Amino acid sequence: MRPLRVLGTALFTCLSLLACPLTAAAEPQVRCTETKLPVSFGLGLLRQTVHGTHCAPVGGASGTVQLLVHGGTYNRHYWNLPYAQGRYSYQRDMARAGRATFAMDALGSGDSSKPLSALITGTAQAGVVDQVAAKLRAGAVDGVKYRKVVLVGHSMGSGIALLAAALHHGVDGVVLTGMTHSMDLLALTGIFVKGITPSLLDPVLGGRSLDPGYLTTWPGTRGVFHEGGSVEAEVVRADDATKDQVAATVVADLLPFGFILPVSKAIKVPVLIANGDKDNLFCAYSCADEQTLLAREKPYFSAEAKLAVHLVRGAGHAVALGRDAAVHRTAIRDWLKSNFPG
Secondary structure, X not given: OHHHHHHHHHHHHHHHOOOOHHHHHOOOOEEEEEEEEEEEEOOOOEEEEEEEEEXXXXXXXXXXXXXXXXXXXXXXXXXXXXXXXXXXXXXXXXXXOOOEEEEEOOOOOOOOOOOOHHHOOHHHHHHHHHHHHHHHHHOOOOOOOOOEEEEEEEOHHHHHHHHHHHHHOOOOEEEEEOOOOOOOHHHHHHHHHHHEEEHHHOOOHHHHOOOOOEEEEOOOOXXXXXXXXXXXXXXXXXXXXXXXXXXXXXXXXXXXHHHHOHHHHXXXXXXXXXXXXXXXXXXXXXXXXXXHHHHHHHHHOOHHHOOEEEEEOOOOOOHHHOOOHHHHHHHHHHHHHXXXXX
């Protein structure tokens, strides 16, 4: 009986001091690494580099990876905001749940190559995304050969993800956030008129000395991406501190083909649209409730897409950075579990 008594005493002491090793083991460790991938661009004539952050649980993840595509004037930090010890980190949260992600900087943004802005179109970016998806399957990132790749886009990145899936058919699923086919074009035009400037004139981004075709937001105006939603003031400031640039030429083909015309009907894999119901930019007329959103969007997708939708109450356009970001991530995890359990 003595060994049992000793064991019981040790267990009680461990729990009393909140130092039990079983508790520590319950929280999976996360490993994030930086990677540069070579890609071809501009009819395959230019060699460029895509930089990305790969996050996965230590010991391995499922056979599915999410390829994360940020929106305009953002970069990969949208998915891993350096604030509040990772409370708004999509990547770390997914990794703790056993899900791997790769957040890429689109060409022209972050630490990826920055070619002449006039060469960057939505269609060209979609081609680059497709190449990155193929490299994730081939084991080019940390030697992990993922069996399935799910694109997750935000805002303009959703339009790029949509084109990549519709034109190249190289992915197994698509999550579109911060987008619908019913935008408020007047509000979007207002952003360009009042809040957009050549990045050359920005006190920070101007140091890159790039051509004037690259655009960014005026300092202190990032609130436009959170307007109407519930968000921490410090999150908006962190958003401003990590902002980036976008090529003006992306809009020319991305707006009609990614957001207006039913190109999305060519997507033949499962699709989830996950937005904030206060997104007054890209979900202006269809986000009153999930039934309305599903009814409005269904005509734009094929039966094979098995379209599903989710709305976070009280969240604005930058839904992954709202106060209820955890609700947003949980909805996407549940959809992944249903469609990609392995």
